[in-house]
Every structure is written in C-alpha cells, then in structure tokens.
Amino acid sequence: MATMTTGKEAPPAIDYAILPKEARNSEFLAYLIAGTLYTREQLTEKEAQQLVGEEHRRVFQEKMSEHGFPMLLDTEENIQAELNA
Secondary structure, X not given: OOOOOOOOOOOOOOOHHHOOHHHHOHHHHHHHHHHHXXXXXXXXXXXXXXXHOOOOXXXXXXXXXXXXXXXXXXXXXXXXXXXXX
16 A cells, blocks of 8 residues: 655654753743744734733733743734724
C-alpha cells in the first residue's frame, strides 16, 4: 500500500523541559499567544481578553503587563473596535 505525503515536513517537536518553569503552564502560554496577536494588531484588546478568559479588563491589563505586553497599542482602529464591541 502506498503512503501519501503532503510534501510538508512535520513541525519540530517542542522540548518543554528547556522552558523556564513558569512558561510551562497554560496561563503563561495563553497570555503569550494573546499578547503576541494583540501586539501584531491581529486581535483587539477585548478579543485578547476573551482568549485568556479574563472577565475584568483591569485585571487583564495588569496580567498582560506582568507577562511583558504593555497595553498601549490604542490605534484608532482598536479604539473603534472596542467602542463597538
């Protein structure tokens, strides 16, 4: 039986053991993903907040700062998206 291939290599395996201990939990990874997408302007602040599951905006902003993502990307587009959400 022939094996089908897609022509794409499998992504490299991640060795989580080399990550700092605090980087091995799901909250850290959720904030990393949300913060990265937010700073690339692929998510609004509200969408990033929903992604990590935080109900309170102020708590979300503080946690984002703790994870190294300042919440100062208030472009006109983001402000309008937040006002219309």
